[in-house]
Amino acid sequence: MKRKQWNEQKGVTLIELLAAITLTTIVIAIAFSALFSAIKIYKDNQAQARLQQEADIILSHLNQISEKQNEITIRLSPDSRTLTIAANDDTYTYTYDQNYYEISINSNQLQPGDSVTLKTNTPIPILLYVKDRNLSNQQVKVSTTLERIH
Amino acid sequence: MFQCRQNDEQGFTLIEVLAATTLLLIVFTCLFGIYVQSTAYNTSNREKLQAVYLAKKAVSTLRSDQATVPKNAKEGDEVNISAYNLNQSPFEVKATVMKRTAEADQVQLLPVQISVIETNSQKILAKTFVYLKEASS
Numbered sequence: 201m202k203r204k205q206w207n208e209q210k211g212v213t214l215i216e217l218l219a220a221i222t223l224t225t226i227v228i229a230i231a232f233s234a235l236f237s238a239i240k241i242y243k244d245n246q247a248q249a250r251l252q253q254e255a256d257i258i259l260s261h262l263n264q265i266s267e268k269q270n271e272i273t274i275r276l277s278p279d280s281r282t283l284t285i286a287a288n289d290d291t292y293t294y295t296y297d298q299n300y301y302e303i304s305i306n307s308n309q310l311q312p313g314d315s316v317t318l319k320t321n322t323p324i325p326i327l328l329y330v331k332d333r334n335l336s337n338q339q340v341k342v343s344t345t346l347e348r349i350h
Numbered sequence: 351m352f353q354c355r356q357n358d359e360q361g362f363t364l365i366e367v368l369a370a371t372t373l374l375l376i377v378f379t380c381l382f383g384i385y386v387q388s389t390a391y392n393t394s395n396r397e398k399l400q401a402v403y404l405a406k407k408a409v410s411t412l413r414s415d416q417a418t419v420p421k422n423a424k425e426g427d428e429v430n431i432s433a434y435n436l437n438q439s440p441f442e443v444k445a446t447v448m449k450r451t452a453e454a455d456q457v458q459l460l461p462v463q464i465s466v467i468e469t470n471s472q473k474i475l476a477k478t479f480v481y482l483k484e485a486s487s
Contacts (some may be wrong), residue, residue, distance in 0.1 A: 223367065227371050227374075230372075231378065232374065232457050234378050234382060234389060238382060238385055239380075240386075241385040241386075241389060244389070245388050245389055245392050246387070248392045248396065249392055249395075252392070252395060252396050254400055255399065256399055259403060303422040321408045322414075323411075323414050325407065340396060340400075341400070341401070342399065342403045343400075343403065343404060343438060344403035344404065344406050344407045344408060345406060345407040345410035345411065347406075347413075347414075
């Protein structure tokens with residue numbers, strides 16, 4: 201009885217099987233390419249948002265300090281991955297594995313490992329780059345001037 | 351019995367499978383829109399950040415370089431500030447004379463609005479203002 205039923209099964213032909221495999225492959229390829237580009241966009245967005253927030257907080261601290269203090273020291277670590285802003289009693293350190301910083305003051309770029317002390321009684325033109333180490337196309341560039349409101 | 355039922359199954363037709371795939375793709379496309387949106391928001395946030403700080407720079411530069419407004423400038427007149435090299439791709443900085451105030455007039459100052467505009471879309475991203483001296487001649 202069992203045997204008979206087994207033999208009655210028709211199964212699928214090779215052509216049908218190939219057609220099914222082809223269709224499945226196409227569908228999976230489309231789904232995966234969508235998934236991978238979503239992952240890429242997600243990573244880019246995440247990096248971009250991180251760099252923006254970093255630039256924003258650095259500049260707002262620089263503004264705060266330059267309003268309060270007479271002198272401000274900016275230091276860049278030799279690997280460019282740590283930026284330190286120091287004044288009398290305030291010290292802010294920015295560091296993140298994936299970020300590196302470039303900062304120009306009065307059109308002079310601060311070299312890695314160097315530090316510069318600035319007087320805040322005159323306006324200080326600043327150009328700040330926050331870049332991502334791994335995604336070379338991700339960077340935030342902000343150009344501004346630190347100035348005391350008299 | 352069980353075997354019998356298995357043989358009764360008809361499976362899906364190609365049309366059904368295609369319809370299901372199409373529906374799935376539509377859903378995927380909708381979800382994908384979220385990423386596109388978040389990219390757009392990121393870009394606009396970054397531009398706003400840059401524009402606000404650029405406006406601050408413009409105000410500071412105009413004040414420290416003692417920029418002046420042409421004599422008898424009226425409200426709405428544009429002040430030429432191209433000499434100060436404030437434009438920075440993709441932004442341009444514009445200065446427009448604002449309404450005179452009695453207090454500012456006493457010290458020969460005019461309120462000037464500084465706007466930072468995105469060049470392609472001509473959208474104003476940041477606005478601030480500064481008091482500038484009126485040129486004597």
